Amino acid sequence: MFLTRRWLFITAGTAVFLLSSVRSSGSALRFPVGDPSSGSPYTISQKFQDAPFILNGKTISGHLGEDWAVDVGTNVFPIAPGHVVRSRDFQDNWCKVVIIAHENLVPGRTIYSLYAHLISILVGEGDDVIDVTKPIGLSGGPQCGYPPHLHFEIKEYHSANITPGSGYTDEPALNVDLLCHNDATFFRPSSFILGQIAIPSLLGSMSDKFDGDVLNINRWGCLVPPSQGASVTLADINQHLEVLMGTGVGGGGIVSQCSISGDFDVQVDYILLNWPINNNHSVRLGAYDLGGVGVLRFSASSSELYELGPGSTAHTPTNDTAGQFRLVRTGSTISGFFRTGSNWTFLGSETGATSATRFNLDLGTNGTFAPGGIVVAFDNFQVNAGSSVCPAAP
Ligand SMILES: [Zn+2]
Numbered sequence: 284m285f286l287t288r289r290w291l292f293i294t295a296g297t298a299v300f301l302l303s304s305v306r307s308s309g310s311a312l313r314f315p316v317g318d319p320s321s322g323s324p325y326t327i328s329q330k331f332q333d334a335p336f337i338l339n340g341k342t343i344s345g346h347l348g349e350d351w352a353v354d355v356g357t358n359v360f361p362i363a364p365g366h367v368v369r370s371r372d373f374q375d376n377w378c379k380v381v382i383i384a385h386e387n388l389v390p391g392r393t394i395y396s397l398y399a400h401l402i403s404i405l406v407g408e409g410d411d412v413i414d415v416t417k418p419i420g421l422s423g424g425p426q427c428g429y430p431p432h433l434h435f436e437i438k439e440y441h442s443a444n445i446t447p448g449s450g451y452t453d454e455p456a457l458n459v460d461l462l463c464h465n466d467a468t469f470f471r472p473s474s475f476i477l478g479q480i481a482i483p484s485l486l487g488s489m490s491d492k493f494d495g496d497v498l499n500i501n502r503w504g505c506l507v508p509p510s511q512g513a514s515v516t517l518a519d520i521n522q523h524l525e526v527l528m529g530t531g532v533g534g535g536g537i538v539s540q541c542s543i544s545g546d547f548d549v550q551v552d553y554i555l556l557n558w559p560i561n562n563n564h565s566v567r568l569g570a571y572d573l574g575g576v577g578v579l580r581f582s583a584s585s586s587e588l589y590e591l592g593p594g595s596t597a598h599t600p601t602n603d604t605a606g607q608f609r610l611v612r613t614g615s616t617i618s619g620f621f622r623t624g625s626n627w628t629f630l631g632s633e634t635g636a637t638s639a640t641r642f643n644l645d646l647g648t649n650g651t652f653a654p655g656g657i658v659v660a661f662d663n664f665q666v667n668a669g670s671s672v673c674p675a676a677p
Pocket residue numbers: 329346348349350433434435450451
């Protein structure tokens with residue numbers, strides 16, 4: 284009876300890839316200070332979403348930007364052409380702040396970039412910024428109450444009343460997604476920029492240890508299924524990718540940017556970080572373009588099991604809270620395996636398409652009664668065999 288309770292993207296149909304649409308805009312961004320592709324990397328002295336806290340039972344967003352440590356007086360460049368909507372001295376710890384609206388960065392949407400703790404501003408409100416090689420300001424230091432750094436935000440939200448002195452935009456009620464957009468208003472700045480800049484060394488590679496603390500969006504897009512009530516939060520932290528689901532039906536995760544055509548052999552580690560028994564969720568390595576075929580660790584209403592889904596009767600009961608999934612395609616046969624300890628166990632096989640496919644790592648449930656707060660992690664996605672085909676550099 285648990286067969287009806289899988290979370291399957293094939294039933295959802297129209298997953299949305301925001302980051303793909305960001306990439307397709309074709310307007311490359313530049314880093315405001317430093318540039319990792321030219322050997323002058325930025326250094327993050329405080330991360331995005333660092334130090335969230337709980338007030339009256341509600342989680343309040345932490346740091347809504349990134350702090351990039353640079354010397355006092357460093358040139359700060361606009362990430363892209365745009366229109367200056369704020370350029371003023373807020374004094375106190377904000378010092379001087381520039382906010383630029385970018386109306387063409389993502390088709391149909393306005394994205395704002397915010398540069399704070401400046402000692403000098405070189406553009407005025409109402410100015411059009413056209414030349415991204417001209418600085419818009421100079422970074423500040425102790426006079427702004429902090430060690431020298433640029434506080435930098437990228438968001439879809441712009442308030443006429445940002446609060447001076449708070450150190451970052453004061454908007455605790457907003458929903459912030461750590462990696463993927465969903466309904467979020469703030470982006471992780473380095474992810475956003477890296478998603479726009481083609482870094483040759485990152486293209487063409489699918490394997491990922493998730494050690495970078497920033498999801499590599501040259502490799503992965505966010506899997507944001509149609510809203511069915513549940514919230515899904517992704518975070519590349521603790522050297523793996525964590526996926527957290529709130530209460531309700533739905534699911535989410537990531538999907539590879541590259542595809543594999545022909546035979547393949549891929550695997551990934553999973554860990555169940557918060558997984559009450561019989562919670563009705565499944566965690567999965569899937570062949571995204573093959574109708575939802577994947578290896579699942581499923582928590583059914585009366586049993587815990589591994590499964591090759593969908594459409595397969597291959598189930599193996601388990602009490603594992605960590606292990607590995609593996610999918611192998613030979614011709615039109617797709618086989619699923621799981622591993623705990625040193626041995627791979629064959630789960631089952633089914634006949635599938637031979638066309639190219641991307642791969643998804645996700646968590647989800649179709650059970651309306653399923654509890655929230657489920658947390659899993661993926662690690663060490665690895666392509667053992669197969670020829671990848673990757674999107675062209677944006
Ligand atoms: Zn900051």
